[in-house]
Amino acid sequence: MAIRYIEKKQIFQMDTKHSTYLIGLTTEGYVGHIYYGKRLKKEGNHYLLRTKEAPYTPSVYEREKMVFMDFFPFEYPSGGVGDYRESCLDVRGEKGNIGCEFFFQSYQIYKGKAALSGLPASFGTEKEVETLEITCEDPILKLNVVLSYSVFESCDIITRSVRIENRGTEHLKLEKVYSACLDMDNREFEMVTLTGSWARERYIQRNPIHFGKQLVSSTRGESSHQEHPFLALVTKNTTQETGEVYAMNFVYSGNFIAQAEENQFGQVRMVMGIHSNYFCWNLKQGESFQAPEVVLTYSDQGLGQMTHQFHDFYRNHLIRSPYQFRKRPILINNWEATYFDFNSEKLLEIAKEAKKAGIEMLVMDDGWFGKRNFDDNSLGDWTVNTKKITSGLLDLVTKVKELGMEFGIWFEPEMISPDSELYRTHPDWAIQIAGRRPTMCRAQYVLDLSRPEVVEYAYQCVAEILRSAPISYVKWDMNRQLCDIGSSYLDSESQGELMHRYVLGLYQMQERLVTEFPNLLLENCSGGGARFDAGMLYYSPQIWCSDDTDAIERLRIQEGTALIYPLATIGAHISDCPNHIVGRNTPFETRGHIALAGTFGYELDITKITEEERKMIPKQVAMCHKYQSLMQRGDYYRLVSWNEKKPYDCWEVVAKDQSEVLVTFVQVLAQPNMHSRVIYLQGLEECAEYQLEGTQEVYTGEELMQCGYLIPSILSSDKKGDYQSHLYHFLRK
Ligand code: DGJ
Numbered sequence: 001m002a003i004r005y006i007e008k009k010q011i012f013q014m015d016t017k018h019s020t021y022l023i024g025l026t027t028e029g030y031v032g033h034i035y036y037g038k039r040l041k042k043e044g045n046h047y048l049l050r051t052k053e054a055p056y057t058p059s060v061y062e063r064e065k066m067v068f069m070d071f072f073p074f075e076y077p078s079g080g081v082g083d084y085r086e087s088c089l090d091v092r093g094e095k096g097n098i099g100c101e102f103f104f105q106s107y108q109i110y111k112g113k114a115a116l117s118g119l120p121a122s123f124g125t126e127k128e129v130e131t132l133e134i135t136c137e138d139p140i141l142k143l144n145v146v147l148s149y150s151v152f153e154s155c156d157i158i159t160r161s162v163r164i165e166n167r168g169t170e171h172l173k174l175e176k177v178y179s180a181c182l183d184m185d186n187r188e189f190e191m192v193t194l195t196g197s198w199a200r201e202r203y204i205q206r207n208p209i210h211f212g213k214q215l216v217s218s219t220r221g222e223s224s225h226q227e228h229p230f231l232a233l234v235t236k237n238t239t240q241e242t243g244e245v246y247a248m249n250f251v252y253s254g255n256f257i258a259q260a261e262e263n264q265f266g267q268v269r270m271v272m273g274i275h276s277n278y279f280c281w282n283l284k285q286g287e288s289f290q291a292p293e294v295v296l297t298y299s300d301q302g303l304g305q306m307t308h309q310f311h312d313f314y315r316n317h318l319i320r321s322p323y324q325f326r327k328r329p330i331l332i333n334n335w336e337a338t339y340f341d342f343n344s345e346k347l348l349e350i351a352k353e354a355k356k357a358g359i360e361m362l363v364m365d366d367g368w369f370g371k372r373n374f375d376d377n378s379l380g381d382w383t384v385n386t387k388k389i390t391s392g393l394l395d396l397v398t399k400v401k402e403l404g405m406e407f408g409i410w411f412e413p414e415m416i417s418p419d420s421e422l423y424r425t426h427p428d429w430a431i432q433i434a435g436r437r438p439t440m441c442r443a444q445y446v447l448d449l450s451r452p453e454v455v456e457y458a459y460q461c462v463a464e465i466l467r468s469a470p471i472s473y474v475k476w477d478m479n480r481q482l483c484d485i486g487s488s489y490l491d492s493e494s495q496g497e498l499m500h501r502y503v504l505g506l507y508q509m510q511e512r513l514v515t516e517f518p519n520l521l522l523e524n525c526s527g528g529g530a531r532f533d534a535g536m537l538y539y540s541p542q543i544w545c546s547d548d549t550d551a552i553e554r555l556r557i558q559e560g561t562a563l564i565y566p567l568a569t570i571g572a573h574i575s576d577c578p579n580h581i582v583g584r585n586t587p588f589e590t591r592g593h594i595a596l597a598g599t600f601g602y603e604l605d606i607t608k609i610t611e612e613e614r615k616m617i618p619k620q621v622a623m624c625h626k627y628q629s630l631m632q633r634g635d636y637y638r639l640v641s642w643n644e645k646k647p648y649d650c651w652e653v654v655a656k657d658q659s660e661v662l663v664t665f666v667q668v669l670a671q672p673n674m675h676s677r678v679i680y681l682q683g684l685e686e687c688a689e690y691q692l693e694g695t696q697e698v699y700t701g702e703e704l705m706q707c708g709y710l711i712p713s714i715l716s717s718d719k720k721g722d723y724q725s726h727l728y729h730f731l732r733k
Contacts, residue, residue, distance in 0.1 A: 002130045002151040003109050006043055013044050016156045019298040023075055024049050026057050029103030033073040033183045038300045073183035076147055078102055085269045086261050088178035094170045102136035102145050113150040118504050120251050120538030121293045122159050122317040142168030155313045158296045165288040174281040178273025180294035186268045188236045191260050194228035194560045199548035199581055201225050201529040202560030215259035219277045221482025221499055223253050223533040230564055231258035240304040240638055247306050248272045249564055252292035253535035254503035278485050280496025308635055311566040321541035323521050325632055329406050330601055330624055335365035336575050337605035340373050343388040344396045353606045355403045358621035362400050363408035376443035379415040380422030382461035397469040408473030413458040415444045429454050433486035441480035449505025450498050451489040459509045466517055478526040510539035542569050542599045549575035549603055551586045551594040556643045558597055568632040572598025588613045590725040592620040593664050600624045627662055630655055637682045642668050654683040663728040665711050670722050678708035690730040
């Protein structure tokens with residue numbers, strides 16, 4: 001039993017394998033947060049709510065209710081009635097005021113977990129997950145808040161979401177609805193976040209918490225390159241293996257906020273939800289609003305354990321694709337090979353050469369439709385450009401399939417070029433503020449997905465193409481962020497709903513897509529990795545991680561991404577050198593080793609690379625086949641980080657049954673006069689013996705973990721120079 005209500009104490013206790021979460025009720029019915037942390041062996045108690053301390057609860061000492069409100073650890077704080085910390089819910093009533101206050105009304109505990117209507121969400125069977133729903137009411141507005149907690153006991157994960165139900169008679173406006181809050185005393189927490197830019201996504205940041213609010217957020221209409229819907233509070237000593245971690249990750253792909261706030265009493269409030277900027281939702285009588293889900297996890301064994309908990313959870317309870325654990329085709333994408341300058345002959349040339357090297361799928365990227373030879377036109381006109389695809393799409397796909405390869409195709413369904421037939425016919429389908437010329441980005445506007453006929457049109461464009469030929473894979477791109485937040489479809493009262501409705505429209509399309517084409521391999525993408533988030537993973541098992549395909553840049557980007565997301569979700573390709581973004585030259589072999597910590601594929605003109613490189617591809621393909629399943633299923637450990645100013649980078653993946661481990665070592669810059677380096681492996685069976693493949697070297701698991709493995713100095717090997725890498729594969733004897 002993962003969840004219980006201890007009636008005599010008025011406590012809800014939720015236990016996972018290694019953590020406990022306690023919620024307590026006061027006599028008035030306030031729902032307070034007692035504890036989240038290492039699993040308690042016994043029943044929890046109420047004293048941490050501090051209701052026996054002055055200023056006491058309002059029913060004891062009403063005179064100082066405000067002081068109470070501004071101090072009490074609320075499970076779901078509402079705004080306007082005396083809690084000056086960040087609120088999770090701001091509701092404007094018909095009189096124009098903001099203010100509501102919630103009191104416990106009822107609860108239910110059930111096995112399993114309900115789906116969240118219109119939203120991506122984690123799932124599990126009745127054996128895997130239990131759910132607690134606490135219903136609270138604002139007695140004045142007759143507004144209910146249903147707080148949902150789903151406990152995935154064996155995964156050490158609790159998911160939270162909130163449903164707001166208007167049972168009164170007023171037309172309410174929700175001006176802010178967050179999904180989760182965690183009030184704790186500050187224990188010198190530091191805040192781990194992921195931040196960056198285009199081509200520099202998800203660098204790991206770590207900063208001490210200080211007085212006031214510190215946050216990451218996006219109001220760009222997508223989770224963004226810049227900041228990521230993830231926040232972890234960690235104790236000061238936290239490393240990969242030690243220390244306490246409280247982490248939240250959002251299953252949502254639009255605007256968000258993830259914030260930590262230290263207040264006057266040394267308390268920390270951690271919140272996550274849809275950003276309240278540009279947000280205002282009408283909640284008429286009888287209506288309800290479902291806020292997206294937050295995944296919450298606690299680890300007392302450092303960030304590494306947190307990573308395992310997220311990876312296992314997402315692999316088993318969020319990603320639905322049949323490709324989750326299935327072999328993924330090794331693809332070659334023509335974007336960096338040709339950009340817009342291609343035709344069917346060129347694609348077939350690439351495919352033929354790729355097939356010889358063992359590559360399994362050709363992906364035709366941007367530029368096959370409308371009159372598109374550059375990025376400034378035709379988005380929305382999803383008809384095949386027969387000047388380029390001369391004998392039509394079906395013929396091209398057939399020819400690729402006759403070569404023994406699969407075929408994949410690129411779309412950007414959410415966009416509209418001002419220079420397109422679609423825009424000329426439906427200028428009002430673009431998001432824009434009436435009377436104001438919308439701000440362009442990459443010479444394109446964004447379609448108004450709050451408008452049902454737009455969602456229908458955009459979906460049918462994609463589906464028609466997929467129905468027209470046997471296409472196995474879709475790369476769904478989104479190359480600009482939203483601004484000029486206006487819809488000619490929504491009335492003036494509802495404009496504040498546009499950004500969330502946009503995300504709901506997107507989810508609706510992807511849900512239809514994976515339902516109509518259940519065997520399709522979908523890869524999401526957004527100008528690189530601007531929409532790499534748990535929401536999108538519900539629809540696609542892999543997401544293009546970054547437009548920066550340089551192997552050394554990828555070390556940081558993929559390390560940050562893998563902090564939360566499984567390696568098999570990380571779109572990673574081997575591209576040509578000098579790298580198109582940074583101009584760096586790296587060994588072909590190193591590019592392969594780094595792409596192996598992702599989906600693995602190619603993004604180059606195979607007909608133009610050197611003979612020496614081309615000859616290396618079959619070896620790399622064999623490497624991918626050999627390790628793909630291990631990378632998809634195993635436990636990932638970050639051993640050394642170049643990002644933390646170490647001279648080299650190193651990670652490993654251990655099979656769940658500990659029978660093998662693959663260590664990837666990247667000597668980023670060559671260093672003179674160095675001896676071998678000790679790397680401490682993790683996750684092995686202590687007493688088992690492991691043999692390094694291809695050698696007679698045998699070590700015990702204990703040795704490899706406690707004494708370490710000696711990575712030979714590159715000066716003593718044939719690999720001299722910068723950016724060298726090596727794989728070490730140990731097999732249990
Ligand atoms: C951005 C993507 O990240 C690239 O891989 C490529 O598909 C371009 N868009 C095409 O416009």
